[in-house]
């Protein structure tokens with residue numbers, strides 16, 4: 001099917017994009033890589049009157065260091081993220097999860113910012129942004145503001161961005177010595193969407209787990225943090241397999257996963273427990 005008719009604005013700068021969004025409000029949609037928006041428009045599940053194409057804004061592309069954070073431009077493609085040396089060094093979880101996402105063609109067009117702004121709970125990167133405690137920087141008519149990942153994902157496909165705001169960059173804290181990472185994803189075929197995914201970041205200190213952050217993909221209307229697991233892991237002996245498994249058994253608490261052709265809700269809850277156990281073990285350095 002073809003999309004419904006729409007007006008097209010090619011943004012020449014971030015300010016231009018923001019003023020176009022402010023002018024058209026709810027009637028406008030940002031177009032980044034188009035890998036989620038265009039399919040929705042073709043199915044007429046999205047019918048924006050105006051499309052603001054930010055795809056040529058080179059300022060919003062690339063990765064740089066800023067003190068103890070990495071700053072990733074919203075338009076940095078998945079391909080660029082997963083191959084970037086700074087990301088591999090300081091935010092390996094993000095590189096690992098991005099490498100499981102879609103296929104090479106989608107990864108060359110789709111953007112990190114687009115994945116977060118789309119806020120699909122089945123998307124791999126929102127759970128990673130939660131586990132890494134990323135900060136999302138939005139620019140609107142009154143300037144920039146920073147939104148913690150925990151406050152960004154508001155509801156199904158809904159974020160804390162207002163219609164006149166553009167996501168411009170994502171600040172990811174560098175997690176260095178003592179931290180281990182793992183992204184576990186069950187999908188029916190390689191390069192497909194997650195039935196369930198688990199993003200784990202675990203800090204070991206003197207043989208114990210000092211801190212654990214666990215993000216869950218496709219376990220509710222938004223990406224989630226598995227807080228019960230995080231609390232149960234704190235202070236646990238990192239080599240005590242039984243204690244790690246007991247903590248991981250709490251992964252489904254507070255979740256409300258969907259039931260669909262890929263799996264029923266109770267199956268997803270079972271997967272969340274199993275994948276959390278695997279992700280935590282590997283992130284904690286166990287074989």
Ligand SMILES: Cc1cc2nc3c(=O)[nH]c(=O)nc-3n(C[C@H](O)[C@H](O)[C@H](O)COP(=O)(O)OP(=O)(O)OC[C@H]3O[C@@H](n4cnc5c(N)ncnc54)[C@H](O)[C@@H]3O)c2cc1C
Pocket residue numbers: 029030031032033034035036037038039074075100101102103106109110111112113114115117118122123124125161165166167168191192193194
């Ligand atoms: C075949 C296929 C398989 C896929 N498989 C996976 C998968 O396994 N895992 C996964 O996580 N994803 C998957 N995706 C989605 C892919 O990751 C998309 O790239 C991503 O969801 C959206 O990024 P985009 O740049 O294409 O955004 P777009 O499609 O351009 O935009 C998506 C939404 O975000 C908004 N938006 C985009 N950028 C901004 C911004 N800077 N500021 C404000 N709003 C913005 C748009 O208005 C729109 O509502 C798949 C997509 C396809 C087509």
